[in-house]
Amino acid sequence: xxxxxxxxxxxxxxxxxxxxxxxxxxxxxxxxxxxxxxxxxxxxxxxxxxxxxxxxxxxxxxxxxxxxxxxxxxxxxxxxxxxxxxxxxxxxxxxxxxxxxxxxxxxxxxxxxxxxxxxxxxxxxxxxxxxxxxxxxxxxxxxxxxxxxxxxxxxxxxxxxxxxxxxxxxxxxxxxxxxxxxxxxxxxxxxxxxxxxxxxxxxxxxxxxxxxxxxxxxxxxxxxx
Numbered sequence: 212x213x214x215x216x217x218x219x220x221x222x223x224x225x226x227x228x229x230x231x232x233x234x235x236x237x238x239x240x241x242x243x244x245x246x247x248x249x250x251x252x253x254x255x256x257x258x259x260x261x262x263x264x265x266x267x268x269x270x271x272x273x274x275x276x277x278x279x280x281x282x283x284x285x286x287x288x289x290x291x292x293x294x295x296x297x298x299x300x301x302x303x304x305x306x307x308x309x310x311x312x313x314x315x316x317x318x319x320x321x322x323x324x325x326x327x328x329x330x331x332x333x334x335x336x337x338x339x340x341x342x343x344x345x346x347x348x349x350x351x352x353x354x355x356x357x358x359x360x361x362x363x364x365x366x367x368x369x370x371x372x373x374x375x376x377x378x379x380x381x382x383x384x385x386x387x388x389x390x391x392x393x394x395x396x397x398x399x400x401x402x403x404x405x406x407x408x409x410x411x412x413x414x415x416x417x418x419x420x421x422x423x424x425x426x427x428x429x430x431x432x433x434x435x436x
C-alpha cells in the first residue's frame with residue numbers, strides 16, 4: 212500500500228470538515244494538482260484528484276452513516292453482475308487515537324458491511340461456489356446534487372462516496388445474525404431496541420463483506436449552485 216499519499220495532496224486545510232457535499236467553505240473549492248499514478252498490484256493507487264480524497268476515518272464513518280444503499284459487484288459462472296442492497300456496518304473509530312486526523316487508506320482498518328436476504332439467490336450461490344469467500348467490489352454514495360456551471364461543459368455533481376473491494380461470506384452464528392439484524396434496524400430505521408426471535412433470525416440469510424481496501428471521495432457543490 213502507498214504510504215506517501217500526503218505528499219501527493221494539497222494542503223489538508225480544505226478538508227478539515229467535509230460535512231455534506233452541498234455545504235462547504237469557499238476555500239475548500241481550490242484545486243490541487245492532478246496526480247498521475249500507475250496501477251500496481253497490491254497497492255493503493257493515489258486518487259487523480261487528490262484534493263477530493265477523504266482521508267479522515269471520522270469522515271469515512273460519516274459516509275457510512277449517511278448512505279443507505281451499497282452496490283456489490285461480483286463474478287460467477289454466468290458473468291459479472293451487481294446488486295444494490297440496504298446494509299448495516301461496523302467501523303470502529305475507537306481504534307484511532309484521533310479519528311479526525313488524516314491517515315492513508317492503508318491505515319483505515321477493517322470495515323464490515325452486513326446484508327440480509329432470502330435463503331436462495333444468485334449471490335448466495337456465488338458465495339457458496341467460492342467456498343464462502345467470494346471476492347467482491349462495492350460502492351456507495353450520498354449527497355448527490357447536480358448543478359450547472361458557467362457553461363454546459365462545466366456542469367457537474369456534488370457527492371460523497373466510498374468504493375472498495377472485499378470478501379463476501381454467509382454469517383452462520385445465530386447470535387451474530389441476531390446482532391446484525393438489530394444493528395440494521397438501529398442504523399437504518401432509527402429503532403435501537405429491536406430484538407428478533409430465533410424463528411425470525413432463522414427465516415433470513417445474513418451475509419457480510421469484510422474489507423481492508425477502500426477509499427472515500429467527496430466533491431463539494433460551489434456556493435450559489
